[in-house]
Amino acid sequence: MPQTVIIICLILSVVAGLVCAMSGRLMHAALALAGLSALTAIILFLFGATMAALFELSCCVGLVTVVLAVAVTLTRPDSPEPETAPASIKRFSVLPLLLIFVGLMLLIVMIFTGFSLDPVTASNVTAEPFRDVFWGTRQADILAQIILILVGAFSVVILFKESE
Amino acid sequence: MNVLTLTLMSTALVLIALGIFMLVMTSNMIRVVLAVEVMMKAVTLLLIYAGQINGQLGLAQTFIVTQIVIEIVLAAVASGLVINIYRKTGQRELRRLNKLNG
Incomplete structure (x- = not known):
């Protein structure tokens, strides 16, 4: 099914x-x-x-x-x-x-x-749960995601900044 | 290769082909973003396939979550660029943007 x-x-x-x-x-x-x-x-x-x-x-x-x-x-x-x-x-x-x-x-x-x-x-x-992989062995990915989100947020802020 | 594998691979290839078609045939900036998003769905399907055949679904899910974050940041920044360019030039066609005025 x-x-x-x-x-x-x-x-x-x-x-x-x-x-x-x-x-x-x-x-x-x-x-x-x-x-x-x-x-x-x-x-x-x-x-x-x-x-x-x-x-x-x-x-x-x-x-x-x-x-x-x-x-x-x-x-x-x-x-x-x-x-x-x-x-x-x-x-x-x-x-x-x-x-x-x-x-x-x-x-x-x-x-x-x-x-x-x-x-x-x-x-x-799979026998290996997502939680263990994500928080245990792929911590560099979490750091990269945080950096990516910050880059995106700052980019949008700069793009929509009112010109003086 | 069973029916499910064949359908999955065919779908992924067709979605990538559709994305390339959209990229080549359009000059609209929003359609370019849509094309990249369509191709990213194909990548998601291929990642889950790789996780299934390797028996490492947790690892595949981690990659998919990272890819989703990249997708969101791409959509937000690209949409911001499109809106800003439209405000400044009144155009959303790439072929008409031939000046780099500061």
């Missing part, structure tokens, strides 16, 4: 990615990205990565979507220029070719190089 749900979520992820790439409106694209993040969170949860799923759901679906929606709203031009249909069709005519190319690359890698991937089983549960 979880394997079927994961496969359905993966297919829906591709659909959400396509909507994000092809949508004419930026707000729709941002909402499609939020859907993609929510589906990724479900996949993470079904794989047993509950903490990562929680972070993905709260930060990516919530925070990043709000930030992008605010950016779209604040940079909306007064008179939007509607994209003409022929130009839109011409622009996306490359997309099927690109997707076919990716599929062919995957097939070539599988067939000719003998590259085999280990099968994934959704029921695998």
Whole structure:
């Protein structure tokens, strides 16, 4: 059952990615990205990565979507220029070719190089809990995250500083 | 390679291809940020796959949390840049930004 749900979520992820790439409106694209993040969170949860799923759901679906929606709203031009249909069709005519190319690359890698991937089983549960790894052995990552958050915060403060 | 592995790898590759397509075909700055975010979702899927096949899901989750922090900082700083550029130039198209006025 979880394997079927994961496969359905993966297919829906591709659909959400396509909507994000092809949508004419930026707000729709941002909402499609939020859907993609929510589906990724479900996949993470079904794989047993509950903490990562929680972070993905709260930060990516919530925070990043709000930030992008605010950016779209604040940079909306007064008179939007509607994209003409022929130009839109011409622009996306490359997309099927690109997707076919990716599929062919995957097939070539599988067939000719003998590259085999280990099968994934959704029921695998690691013996090493996230808490022990995160707080015990990856303390440099915590320091890097703190520095990254501070850099981001100071960058935003400097970007929006009123000029004297 | 089972069906789940094949679907996971295909999804990740398609998402990366879509991100590259968005990066190449658009000149809108917000769409560039969206493209990077789409590619980061593919990286998340590949990280969880790596954690599954190695049996180290805790380590994979740690990397995913770090990646999410990078994603948030990137979105915040890039959105701030886009808003500031729009305020100063009235443009959000990269191709029209051809002057480096101070």
